[in-house]
Amino acid sequence: MSKQGKLKIIPLGGLGEVGKNMTAYEFQNKILVVDAGIMFPSNDMIGIDYIVPDYEYLRGRAGNVIGIVITHGHEDHIGAIHHLLNDINAPLYATPLTLGLIEGKLARNNASAKADLNEVEAGGSIEIGPFKVEFFHVCHSIPDAVALGITTPAGLVVHMSDFKFDQTPVDGWPTDYAKLAEFSQRGVDVLLSDSTNAERPGWTPSEKVIGPAFDKVFAEAQGRVIVATFASLISRVQQVADAAAKHGRKMTFAGPSMVDNVKIARKLGYLEIPDEIIVPIDQALKMQDHKVAIMCTGSQGEPSSIVGRLAAGTNRQFDLKQGDTVVLSSHPIPGNEETISRTINRLLHRGAEVIYDAIAPVHVSGHASQEEQKLLINLVQPKHFIPIHGELRHLRRHAKLAVEVGVEEDNVMVVENGQIVVLAGGNLTLGERIPGGYVFVDGDSVGEIDFGVMREREKLARAGIFLIDISVDKLSGRLLHEPEIITRGFVSPEDAEELLPEVRKHIMDVVNNGGWESEKDIANAVRSYLYEETKRRPMVLVTLSRTR
């Protein structure tokens, strides 16, 4: 079949991770968007709630976007949908569970009205303008995940979102190997694949290995069992429910996102938990400790989560008890290690047993390791390969693996977000460069916080502020009264008592001696003086009124 036209592959979004939260495909000015997720800020992005991909390119072409396809229901793939729908009104396609989770999310954000939601089934295919999209099942740490075959006149692209090759998944539904083989028969022009675990040798263990670990935890726990995991980790809920049933415990859920997701997953048949196992939390808290298992969020130690609050002793609904066993059923997300460690220490300190990944296999990754990544490439036999979903270190590693299993080195492309790649005439070339950064969300404001604001915040935090309010005589330039000084984050109140009178005296000397023209000169003089005295550099701000 001869190739016609140009397909643009546009990786967008992901904090240093290419195409993680969003990728777009453009053919003859028609655009298909794949996923619309959020990322959580890194440790140096203080005060930021979350980050959405910079999809300026799509916003400027909103009328050309003809479809939004979502691969699975994790926040890093669905979390920005309400932002996207705000700007772009296009039909959205997803599998039943993913769609259920999206509906819940849109309702919470009062954005349901804008949405044109369409259900697709894994194994099905739809035509969206020039794009024929084939959805096929993949294993991941949430049920009903799919990857995509995208056919246009320019060729066939296989877009693997997050996946692993679990031979014994909890829901009994392995990745659709037949479809991958079928694609290879047809000839795959480009494979895009998940690089998250590209540094991890071997195979990612099956979800099944968690079963015995939970069995042991439930067998040994004397008091309540409290299992924390991601609200979207539906298969983990099933495993805990199975263990609870086996060991004669009732189960309850705490936290709105966990409660919502379980409700949706049960309604749609993705969770098989008999009604009699589940009790409302009020009832659970009145039962004997060894008869109860509580599932909740907070496995990353987030201070505002239930586990975070239990660790700090600030949870309203219930408190930690001596004899509780807390299971943190997740791996630390990079950057969260310190917070999680602190949470573990606090839970131990408050008298709980704590089970976490270093102690027992209570979590496995949802992403393919090196051998699976290689198997995928061998199954699909793509002509070209683009590693996505990873930082540069992971993409480079994944690229090497691809070359090892036979993709030609020149046909492997490691790109950054915003770097358009063009498939035309069966060949892959670099296209134009568009904005590919991200947008900070803080409170109600989307994009009002930029890097400049962030650097100011960092500066404020590094040494605090030193604020001086001065009134001088309009004519003589001399002080009308003693300068007012306010400091925050600079010295402790006790030390301020000693330091501030000296600084005040110095300011008065500076002002009354003249030789300054503006607030800036006074601020500079104070800055030098403070550095001399303390070797610290607070942000110095001067407000000046000239009156009389």
Add this chain to the structure above:
Amino acid sequence: MSKQGKLKIIPLGGLGEVGKNMTAYEFQNKILVVDAGIMFPSNDMIGIDYIVPDYEYLRGRAGNVIGIVITHGHEDHIGAIHHLLNDINAPLYATPLTLGLIEGKLARNNASAKADLNEVEAGGSIEIGPFKVEFFHVCHSIPDAVALGITTPAGLVVHMSDFKFDQTPVDGWPTDYAKLAEFSQRGVDVLLSDSTNAERPGWTPSEKVIGPAFDKVFAEAQGRVIVATFASLISRVQQVADAAAKHGRKMTFAGPSMVDNVKIARKLGYLEIPDEIIVPIDQALKMQDHKVAIMCTGSQGEPSSIVGRLAAGTNRQFDLKQGDTVVLSSHPIPGNEETISRTINRLLHRGAEVIYDAIAPVHVSGHASQEEQKLLINLVQPKHFIPIHGELRHLRRHAKLAVEVGVEEDNVMVVENGQIVVLAGGNLTLGERIPGGYVFVDGDSVGEIDFGVMREREKLARAGIFLIDISVDKLSGRLLHEPEIITRGFVSPEDAEELLPEVRKHIMDVVNNGGWESEKDIANAVRSYLYEETKRRPMVLVTLSRTR
């Protein structure tokens, strides 16, 4: 032998890690201090340079401190010595290399004059008042490390500082098993031991495994090889020198701490590098790339280190080149994962090959893993066991291991910093509780930053500041001119242009309408307004002059 008197064991210092940086022993009012190190701040301690143990207890008894014993030359064991000697004038004892590193450190801090430094040899012993201290060699990631047998009339304590059981250490000097066995013959009342790797099963690999990894790196590198590690990791310097010699490269050192330490270690005979292998850095930078190996600091991605600056493109002396191979020869210190990952990505982005622990075994831990920890306990056969050097999670784990290998559960004590443990009559009991926290060092100030100041900094960083300067008529309370507004870290300049006029108008309404008494009322009104408008809570400060 009948036991007499009371020995107080006093763990001090370590950020959540018990006894990590300092432990004291007190017998009949005579105090022996073991180690005086610093910790680096966690991610939420913004603007803090480092942390020293709170040794208020010792300061109040400065005249009773009769000796300071240092186990090895790492920062977390020697970094606070100049602070300690400022308050306490006692003779200090250490092995030759440790002493050399301490001398360098004291000289850099202009504190040499105060120091009474005494050299001891591993295998030797000294009497310091009622304490008989036996120094014996242990393997660790720095040469000349020792652990201690401390005998008083109350009994024998074995104080293991950082250690591992390396059967093939680079310097050919294994841990002194005979001494440990001898102690067990005499009867050990208390063993204190390193819990760092208590969650790691098996044995920590020997330093020797790094040799082949470096051999491979040097064999494959096309351009310069740049190896980053800790300045104190002397054995790594030896291994890199060996690889350089073998592959016909000259070696040079960059960064003052690295240069200093190598000089001291060579002078004292702890490094065997022929003179002809080493060239000054100026010369190295002029040589052919494949003839050069550079060793420097920055394996943790610290922005101010050489590797940090190479990654950012801000290193003055030399820049990264296409074809350079950068080796990060260390494991991430918990909390540094994100910074290191960013550094790796940036180095790759700038054209270097980057080798790190996930890719090749270019680092091994210097701490004993579970099997070594168990072997130690079996060798020493202590009656009582106190896990030290670890967070609560590690201490609890280590305590379980001790019980597994036969220490009676009642004889294992997990304590916090500041919790005195008393050995008397052959039994261990909890003693009094003293301050056991830490003191922040920021610029010149030691202890002026407290948790209150830190929380203020965090608050400043979370949403920035919003500063309002107002002048009102003393009598009417009405504004004399428009309020002046200064914001930092709140909104970007563009958004400020839109928002600030509205806020200014609101402030004018609030002030001119009366109904306020102080700055506080105005600040509260503005705070509510800003939250309403932006859903963010900057720190609002008001300065008010009443004039006319």
